[in-house]
Amino acid sequence: MIPRLFISFSLVCLSVLTTSCGLFKPEEPAKAKAVLYEWADDGGPGEISVEIDLSEQIATYKRGDRVIGWSFVSTGKEGHSTATGDYTITERLPLKLSNRYGWIADAKGTVTNGDAKPTTPVPPGEFYHPSPMHYWMRITNYGIGLHAGEIPRPGEAASHGCIRLPRDFVPKLYEVTKVGTPVKITRGKPRLSRPGTLG
Template sequence: MRRFLLLALLGLPSCTLFHPAPPPKASHVMYEWDDDKGPGDISVEIDLSSQIATYKRGGRTIGWSFVSTGKEGHSTTPGNYRVSEMMEVKLSNLYGWITDPAGNVSNGDAQPTTPVPEGHTYHPSPMHYWMRLTSYGVGMHAGEIPRPGEAASHGCIRLPKDFVPTLYQVVKVGTPVKVIKTGVPKAELPPRPVASGSSPEHAPSHPRSDQRDQASTVERQARQVQ
């Protein structure tokens, strides 16, 4: 099983939502992936409450990742979707930013209708590894996840930048994507992906004990500052 860290720190295996002072994002493992490439198609389930996506092939869990869905005022709607369009780079026709003549960002949250001062330039937001879910512009794509466990987008589903190319290779037009809202953040991450050659029933369903111990320490620290 490959584990990917944002920095050389052991990742946090718990997806408990720490608010208003979550652990630094550098302490999070952002995803795990172990596609056995066996029978069955890929499916995706995204939990808005935990901000975590679970990936399956033929019903077997093969990975998970943090996501960042729509923040308040731009919430992502729960429902059953299918990928309807795939593009390695798509320019948003809804959101972007404005730069001044020197190239500095003067408005980081602009829209095509936002007035652009003379000499300034509007730039549509590029969405890398775009996977459309709705006709009105919601999809999955690479993006910033500034605070794992918290929503931050304008409605799309942002995926970790170093992970999304891997997912893009196995997703296809028609891949089912289920968006749910459980109501509470999960106490633990999804079951760890099934290692190649092993059976689902023998896959560990909880993080390793040493990781749980470190997560407990982080949780205690987070509660102290609330």
Template sequence: MNAIRFSFALLTGCILSSCQLPLSMIRQEVIRKPLVVQPADSSNSPLYVWHGSGEPGPVRVTIDLSEQKAYIFQNSENIGWSYVATGRSGFRTPTGTFVITEKVVNKRSNKYGSIVDANGNTVRSNATAGVHGVPSGGKFLGAKMPYWMRLTNYGVGMHAGPIPHPGSPASHGCIRLPYDMAERIFEVAPSGTRVTIVP
């Protein structure tokens, strides 16, 4: 009882005299600040992540239009994700479940591309076949679509292409992937692979 009275008297005396208690008598609190989760910055975040094992097994792909991302699964395990660029305003990417029906390593669009003159100079860089005129001696040159994987019979598929603003649509309806990711998916996803596109 005397020890309690002595501690109380010592504490009261210190408070009144503004003295400091020894650190051993003070319980220190550790204040933990919450982690701040910031939105992805396209200049700092990766365009894709791949951690496939290379083992065989069924593959499926989910394209999320709201996130502008693709998620790749093999043997029911997620083996990677990637930013994509899907159809911009006026060029809607369809939703639903599709299968890969055609694979071509070096494909060119027969609808979108550029028009060049007889000397090979580009006279129109954003041309649509049959809509924009071709000068005498010139030709329509379809846009490159490496690692083409067809999903519809009206020309929508997955392929390598630019992702100018990660998280934002940019294509004529196809699903563009970073070049390396398109190549990886092309290698592991045979014809018949299921691709689900969600809003």
């Protein structure tokens, strides 16, 4: 028969091991991800249109008169502001490489300058990489368009003038737009709340 004292000691040791060594450490709960878009295109009648509010950094998508989606966007930061106005999509490409902006990285791929231009001096042994713009939808003749990109702080402008769209959303929009799709950019009064659920 195993002595009761030995059993108690063993249980204490097991408890210490599991908590200090993390053998049975419970997983930490996953951080909630911000909702960056909603999309409910019914594919029904009517043409697609896009309206972007610079104050909110939010785009609203319609088919005819029906709202079928919204998303956060990231437009031009200070010094690179995105202009208001009525535009249309004039070019669509699955991938366009920027001829204005990019980054410089060393031979190992470590970025040494994340905000470079083609004219930025490149140190020996390093390379300039133009920024890739996936699902490019041009709206001006001076290089402004909608494309996939980072939205680091939803509700805040962060780009060089283009309209960045959430990466996992932009293929849905690209699929239903065409050359001629209207894009209206406005600067409205900030709302007190974000868009709600579609439906």
